[in-house]
Amino acid sequence: MATGTPSQALLCFRLRDFWNTAACLLLWCVSTLGAADVVAQGPSIPQAQIVLFTPSDVQPPPRAGYLDRLNQFGLYAEQFFHDGLTDWGYSPARKEIFHRGDDGNLSVIHVKGDLPAAGGAYKKQWISRQVHDKLKRDHGIKIAGNLYWIFVYVGDPPVRHDSYRGSGNSKDGGWAVLNYTNLPGKISPRSQMVTPLNDKLTLKGCIHEFGHGLGLPHIGPKVELGKGNTLMGPVNRIYRFHKMPDRTKAYLSEASAAILSAHPVFTGDPTARNKLPTTSFRQVTADYDRKSHAIIVRGKLEIDFPVHRVVVIDDRDDKIGGYWVKGFVAQVDSQSRFSLSIPNPGRKGQLKILAVYKNGAFTGNGTKRGIDSATLVPYRF
Template sequence: MIRAKSIWAAWMCWVGLLSAAIGASQGDDVAGSAMLRDAMKHISAYHVGQPKSDKVLRVVYFTPGDRDPLADHAGRLDRILDDVAGFYREGFKRFGQDTGGLPLERKDGKLVIHQVKGKLPASSYTYESGSITKAEVRAALKGIVDMDREHVLILYALCHQESDGRYVFNSPYYGDGASSNSSGLCHAADCELLDPRLLGETEKQMVYTEHYYPRVEQTIGKFNGWYIGGIAHELGHGLGLPHDNGSKEERGFGSSLMGGGNLHYRGELWGDRAPAFLSRATALQLASHPLMTRSDKGRDTEAHGYFEKLEFSGNAGELHIKGKTAGAVPAYGAIAYIWPMSAKTDHRAVTCPVVLEEGGFEMDIAGLRPDSYWLKLNSLHVNGAVSNEYFVLKVDKSNQINLAEMNGEWLVDRADLAIHRQDPRAREFVSDEVISAAPTAESAGKLRVLRGLLDPAVPADLSSAKEDHAWLSDAAWTKAEVGWGMPTRNAFWSDGRFRMGTFLTLKQKPYEKGLYAHAPSHYGFAVDQKWKTFTATVGLRDGAQAVGSAVFVVRGDGKELYRSELLRAGENADVSVDVSGVKNLELLTEGGNGNTSNAWSIWVDPKVTR
């Protein structure tokens, strides 16, 4: 164990080093400061005259049923959270913005810590137990902490020391701020050696095991950098911040906190050459967060943001984006995030943040190498809400970018969102003129599907059809039942609450014709002995989880004519069945082995021919 005298010496060393490091190691960001200044004009104008919010970050300390809180947990947590709040405050100061940092719940000058005793022993909790502990915290603090309307940090006393001196962590450790402006939650681990006073301890070593690392040997100072940095990083997620490795212009400043900076927190104190910093994109988004503006105006208002205009241009490895935002709540900024599809995560996403001018923006992203990337565009709203759209960005070997596909996908996204929100302009977005001008055949096909949702055609009568083929998804049915949702033609079912994508896709290929058929499902058609062959492709629509599976069955006049193998996510099969002489054709799906969870079964291109 570390003696009190050495703790005091480390603390004094830390204070001195930190005083010298603030504002010096990374330096002021002139361009970032100008950007934040412009952003604050928009944000301040929206919140002017509002009373100061009393909302604060609530801190919960979770102890398993068979253990007590770790040593000096109250004092250490006070120092830890004060240090993290200070890190955010210093990050904004580097951009010329004086803020109070993250507001902490305090009473008589001390951090308020809400204690919760778990119902289970420590051995029953793991990294995967976040949903269990969240439910226990919700029940224990009902009427005290509102998990649905506040921002909450849960720290866990799920660390113990083995006989060999090794520390073992079994704690949930992640953040979730999906509704970032109204609520957010993050989980993090506590340890008796976790204390910002020990960030400068570069001599003494420790060994530990946790979810990601079977065995780590490092100095106590570096451990504190990693784990207090982890709290700062996951808290960022709890506030709605995505992963963000910073812009190319910021590479000389160190490591972005929301990229890999959680492993470089206060690195200047323990010998790290690339200490963590708050990036421009992180600061731009966080500037409007209710905990930073201290205003509740629009806190629970849906922004309904979207890109009213969007145009991709460029080439030779350089992408130019021009756009205009709109929504129920004004937007003030936009951020582009780009990371390779080959990467396991988006931790290394390069960002390009801009402030809007009259709702519009332009940005240039240079130096793109031949590869396939994810491109996420976020619009930032003055109440702290964030809206986003995703695109597939491809750069070929000659450095040409798939501009037509990206521009076409935006036309589809715009129309899809308008239909989902019942925007009166939706029909304009799927007009004949828009479809004929669509830059790709795929985007034109998707727009036709969307128009069909707005203006569905009268189902065809298969017994009187004159053509040599007919799509069953456009035909009148005699029976239509699905296991979840409603029978749907040429699109994936959605009721507005559950949106898993509009289009019928298998292995990333979209289909204009098809039937939504979540198992168990049953479609019936009167074919009246008029047709010879039924064909289709079957499978689970893209996005289905591994637990999903289905079996597809074709029956004619009650007799089984075809039964597929059990198909799981990512698998499909081609069907061709002789239906000569059949009066009543039936298409059925069954859950694999009786399981219908996530059975996103679809029949695509279901067709009968003469």
């Protein structure tokens, strides 16, 4: 092989080869970084954040006190949802749904309002919007898709914030606004939900509103189960007023568990949470079986996404009130058909039928989310 000084043509060739290689390398880097950026900006597992809110003229209670109390609330809620899901045969991937600090404790953010408590400025549910704005501006917290459990402190008892509200779904996240009651005592994660202390602290009401933030509708108890009231059922005093059994107990209903078991905050899988599947219920029948004294509901789904369960709410005309509707759950077979039995129905009412999808979507018509999207089937027997 000849050796010596390279020719000018050979030098030009090697230079072109260098720049071609460099260009390819640059293109690979850009595409790789772009892909990483897409992954970084993709759907994330929703986080639940606890917030203490005080009006501008109200000093919060001692920090150590409210941190301890709200940690008790959060741990109780996590245990309650986990137990409720597992009791109905689900295996939630995530139990710890609330945001933790570096010390391992649940984190609580204090947000101070712009207006005083005097004059009733904070008796309306728009507290949630102001909290969201301040969390974004002052703490750099992303709001969309996450959950916010907002405790409002306006002073020690008997002063209280009476407007309890909650709203949300598996795509957008959610919020709940309720009262922070500053009383001594400790909530045990294993205690019944309706102990004297828990009742004073409105523990069930607080978790009930957080349930709305997760997308749950009102679903009342089936007293024949011996489990007491449902989380999404009536308030404790109304349940007691009607002399219902097991008045210290509260449980997660089968229908609520079916809805939550697909929520990305519990599955840890947010990849398709933004999709609202096409949903159409076909060939739905609701026939009264005199022998079993039950409504037999059958139907077929037209869908474009894997379905998890079908939920049917029996909204009978003779119910005590809106918190007493009963929920039923059906699985869907390989031909997208379902059937279930509703025992001891009323003589007249309507069924509200919805699908729960594996991405957490809960819809009855494929155009909206939640109970208001239900397909309605009136009945009269």
